[in-house]
Amino acid sequence: MPTPPLAGGTAGPTHLRPLLDTVLTALHHGAARRNGPLPAGGPATVTQHMHDATHPLIPDHGTGAHHALRTLVTALAEGAADPAHPHCAAHLHTPPLALAAAADLAASALNPSMDSWDQAPAASALETTLTTALAAEIYPHAPRPDALVTTGGTEANQLALLLARERHGPVQTVCAANAHHSITRAAWLLGLPRPVVLPAPTGVMDPTALHDALTRLDGPLLVTATAGTTDTGDIDPLNHIADLTTTHGADLHIDAAYGGPLLFSPTHRTKLAGLHRAHSVTLDL
């Protein structure tokens, strides 16, 4: 068996180009067949269609790169929930920019392994520059702001609770009912007390309820506020909350997984006023 062509090296782009052509044509055909934001039929129809298109999924003899790509990508695109469709009201996931998808291709072809410098020299340097620049967006006046790339908001929130535990020992987390469930999950995973969850009838954290809780509770406290709630995109009153945590000597984490990118909008970044007062911030690009 000849070795299949590789994506990297000087020959990689030449090998990739015809395959990309097949993928792009299949993406087009799949979207045209779907002709809407969602595939026709429900889960049973889509499951049957995927089974028919891909069975046997691990064949004894392959059908060749182009045929396999065409079949699989067409079926996936036809059965996709497509956030780029004008009638798609996505939960949270965004329509990727063509630019971003093209950049992903470069990352896939180079496959930088970020666990050590010798496996990803340039990408490691870029990661350092990127994390420093992102941290400076949030903490423009801090002397050496820093950030860490995680697998997503869940891990970032867990890291925030871990850092608070490192600073203070077993901290008591205080959040509002609008917080993402990863906060409670993180406390559980880290063996911390179950978070005190304040009601949020208006959709955001109530500063009066927070004041009462911080007055009542003992021990090291970590308040986690949300900038951009999962369901409605609401932003907690960050400055008010930061005033209270300062007064009561509590630490503050802000989960800006959803709302954080407002920082890149000259018009809307003021909605995040007070973000820099948090000890840690979750941001999801």
Ligand SMILES: Cc1ncc(COP(=O)(O)O)c(C=O)c1O
């Ligand atoms: C506010 C908020 N925080 C955290 C998360 C968790 O992020 P991820 O799904 O990347 O782990 C989400 C996900 O929807 C979120 O909306």
